[in-house]
Amino acid sequence: MDLAAAVLEGNRLALARCLTQIENGTLEGRDALNRLFPNTGHAHLIGVTGAPGTGKSSLVNQLARYYRQPGSLENSTRSRPLRIGIVAIDPTSPFTGGAILGDRVRMRDLAGDSGVFIRSMATRGSLGGLAHATAGVVQVMDAAGFEVILIETVGAGQAEVDIARLAHTTLVVEAPGLGDEIQAIKAGILEIADILVINKSDQPGAEATERALRSMLQLAHPVPHIFQHHGHLEIVPASHLESGNKTLWVPPLQRTVATEGVGIVELVSVIERHYQFLQDTGEWQQREQARLQSELNIILQETLVDRWRSTISEKRYNDVLDSLVSRDLSPWQAVETLLDGDLE
């Protein structure tokens, strides 16, 4: 079977198989990706990240369901239904067995719709490796014609942020009552937000969460904006920024209650406004380039290491490692010895 051709024809079994090959880093997967790559670059990649317990999975499901209904889309040149891919990244422990709970909910909601394809990925080995595998998975879905790809990451660490950076539009999800808001903000995910979502906004503390987020946003995006324009300082009023200004995007804040479907229409409208912003300002192209360059550098790095490792003997590597462990060589000295040392 020609895997890439079958994927392009819309064969779901071939798609699933191809994604497995990509995840496992096989040569078959790489060959398929090489064939599929010219068909990529069309999907709108939407990252959804935030701390555990904020209800990201429900939100992703609701977004998918809404995009699947026929109808026009506010603030957009696109019209529904759109074909939806979902990639759920799950930094799962080996013994808890993965995104099973979330997946059951998903399956019930979205099963049987051929316009939706769901893929869960668990962390195996390094998270750098996961971000890399995710890039490949997203590219295959993109080539297979999924027009919106929702990338959901559990957790709020830097590595999840790196995965979210794959996206064109990043939603950071908060929820009331998850402890000190300052803590969440310290986790460093606010500055990657294109859109802030306060989910579970019917719960106590939603007002306080919104206030805290607004004041943090104000620190990040002082309003009115003062910036240099043709050599003099220019003051842009907040209203201008929020509505018409084409070159600046101030992350809007949207309340939702995903389990009830509240705020989903409004959230999609904001997402579509961001999609238009990316298109109109050339930011879309810039993000594409940054993403591909980052991927190029990661593969370069891996390949250089693999090639180097094939040139030295296991014994030599272990001898140097022994000198490191016995503190006869520092890590930097060990590397110099391996790369430049006498090979005898």
Added chain:
Amino acid sequence: MDLAAAVLEGNRLALARCLTQIENGTLEGRDALNRLFPNTGHAHLIGVTGAPGTGKSSLVNQLARYYRQPGSLENSTRSRPLRIGIVAIDPTSPFTGGAILGDRVRMRDLAGDSGVFIRSMATRGSLGGLAHATAGVVQVMDAAGFEVILIETVGAGQAEVDIARLAHTTLVVEAPGLGDEIQAIKAGILEIADILVINKSDQPGAEATERALRSMLQLAHPVPHIFQHHGHLEIVPASHLESGNKTLWVPPLQRTVATEGVGIVELVSVIERHYQFLQDTGEWQQREQARLQSELNIILQETLVDRWRSTISEKRYNDVLDSLVSRDLSPWQAVETLLDGDLE
């Protein structure tokens, strides 16, 4: 000034300066580390990780204060006071300005004690880079004679886990009422725990948190343990595992109320028991080797990439990047072109 010599003499200003050089990745820092490295390998590295809001900073402060008091240590060959280093890893946003709140508390508690040295590190650039810089910072403190180094990471992502893996003993801190326990467990940090701490255990929900953790632990470490021993299956009762067995460590669970100092003596006793376990089983040496090998591989990788980049022109790299962005080359094809392509 000879930086390394000054650090070894106990000059705190030199130590601070040396750590800055390490963090900034300067040649001066690297030279100092090369000189200091033979003096490393003595400190007990204790990682403290867990979700935001669990009270890790207070816990770290209390541990430091307790280790600083004179007296004997239960379950240990060491006696107090021990010299304490604290490394606080803070995935800070550029605009919130860092671990300021936590640091103020620390300063009040521990200021003026020359047996304590505190260093906050913020994420700048990649978190892989941060783990690497942290390794260097810990090595310098180790060489400077700090006998216990507490490495505190904010957040619960895989990258924080990677930093915690630097440690000999890893404490995973939970607290009641931070949402669904299953979520915290899914974040994949439980399996790196040598010791589980339920902090804020005077708050409602502590019982439920403890029950949830115990049942997860039972999944991870089924009790009684059945394992192969000299060719036949052997059943080890839980009591044996918890007390006398030298080759298996079942993560104990300790309740604390760090702000009140409750449970700290008991927690230190458990930490010291783990320290003895590491020494008695040879696990200490194994963890040292794994850590140094990982550091060796990271520096190797960086150096290989730097050297390769110095061999090709900016123009050639950009030409290939352009072909990637225009989808004429896939990422893998782009790498092949860069490494093997005709240089004309």
